[in-house]
Amino acid sequence: MLLCVAGLLRPERTAGFKILSLLSFCVSIQFLYVYFLLKGIYFEPSFLNHLHIPLAWFLGPGMYSLYSVTVREEKFSTFERSFYFPGIGLSILFPIIHLVLPQSFQAHPIDYFEQGSTSWLDLLLVGAYTSNLVYYSAIVWQTRRSFQWDRLKRDSGARLLLYIVIGSGSATLVLVLAYLFRDIHLLFASVLGTVVYAVTGYLAQIYLPEVFREIGPSMRDAYRNSRLEGIDTEDLENRLDNLMSKEKIYLQEDLSLTILSSQLDIKPYQLSEFLSQIKGTNFSKFVNGYRVAEAVRILEKENGANILSVAYRSGFNSKATFNLAFKSIQGVSPREFLRKTKVS
Template sequence: MLLSVACLLRPEKSAGLKILSLLSFCVSIQFLYVYFLLKGIYFEPSFLNHLHIPFAWFLGPGMYSLYSVTVREEKFTPFERSFYLPGILLLIVFPILYLVLPQIFWSRPVDFFEKGSTSWSDVLLLGAYSANLVFYSSIVWQTRAAFQLERLKKDAGARILLFVIIGSGSVTSILVISYLIRDINLLFISVLSTVIYAVAGYLAQIYAPEVFSEMGPSMRDAYRNSRLEGVDTTDLENRLESLMTKEKLYLQEDLSLSTLSNQLDIKPYQLSEFLNQRKGTNFSKFVNGFRVAEAVRILQKEEGANILSVAYRSGFNSKATFNLAFKSIKGVSPREYLRKSKVS
């Protein structure tokens, strides 16, 4: 709990710290409930004895969100927000179910271990931890390029990352195993290990930030490399250049990232990453660069050309978009550019 509050009180108000606060809070809830379970402490109303289950469903999505904002450096998408729906729905549904069917909460969490019985709440909890392993596996898969032997030998950040992933994955696996073999002591050890692991990582980040500073670049490079894995980037660059300069695909008003990636026979996210890595730009700026160059060619060739006509002929779908793109690249509006060209 203290770690969760500490994250919120840090002077830098980043999305990563907010997510870390959520994760710390959820881990604390799991630890407290295991402690209550071992001590035979129970609450009324009885649904409170099972309230750790919804919070367990936040752990995997939280880790993936932390990875998303720190490594992929992307904002939350509606799809990623949907990962939190199971936990949110359970938090809402539990009190309502208690009012309608209080008897379904009469079973005690300890019964799973002591009596060998399995209730619907036990299945939900085991499902949460299994889902969390899927999220962790997804992160590992997307950063797998960091764990090649040659990279591990020379990259300290990659070694730290491997240690973190092995640690968190092992703890979660032990937790799942503790349920599968119904060993309550193993459950306590796994949850306690998670708390110690989280606190140690937080303190290390504060007192030795240089140790972890190398991990971010390693993960980002690994993520980018894995997205372009199997793609011949030299061939891709040549084909892209041909499509834009010879076939002039940029003249299509409805040209999209998806359309262009289909032409290149790659995934949209791979094209986006290629433009980001190799060209230092995004799709919109890349295409607009060709369109503005085409507009300049027309303005220089055709004296007295109509600005709106030039915009459409260059591939833009509106005058406003054309003006913004033109000024961002040339530093002046199309009309000013035309006036200066006449003067010179």
């Protein structure tokens, strides 16, 4: 809970800190409810005894969002926002259902373990923890290159990442098993283990901050490499060169990352990563390089060429975009370049 408050009070208003605050709050509520369960503490109205269930549905999406903004360095997409719908929906529905069917919340959480009964609330909670494992597995799969033995031996950031993944995944798995086997001792062990894990991580962050700073680069490198996994980059480079140099696909005004990637039979994110990792550029700069080279060829060949006409013939869809791209590459505007060409 303190981490949640600290995240909200920090001067940085980044998405990462907001997500971390959300996760800290949700985890704190899970701990409190396990304590209430073990102590037999209950509240009125009765739906308050089960509010940890909607919040459990935020943990997996929150972890994935934190990974997305810190490692993939991407903004929230509409698709990623949909991950939060179950948690938001249940948070809204619980008080409404209580007003209509108050008896739906009469079962106590401890009944699942002591009486062997199963309510719809228990199924929702097990579903939440199971879905969280799916999100954690997705993160592991996308960063699996970090866990190769050679990398683990030389990269302390990768080793710490493995510790975090094993710790959070194991705690969630034990929680699922506790409910599957109706074992309250496993439930207690899971909570105790998570507390020890969190405290150990906190102390390590204080005394070994330089190791924690290595996690980001390690994960980013692993993520980027995994995006190009299975792709013959040499063949891709040859096919891309053929499309640009021979077929001159860059002359299409509406050429986009999606269109070009479909021509190469790869995903847009793979083409973007190829251009970034192999070519050291991005899609816009890459295409504009060819378009400006085409414009230079026309300007040198045709005396008195119309600037706007050259822009459209080179693949640009506006004169302003053409002037900006031309000057950034050639160092002078198209008109100045044309003037120099005439003088020479």
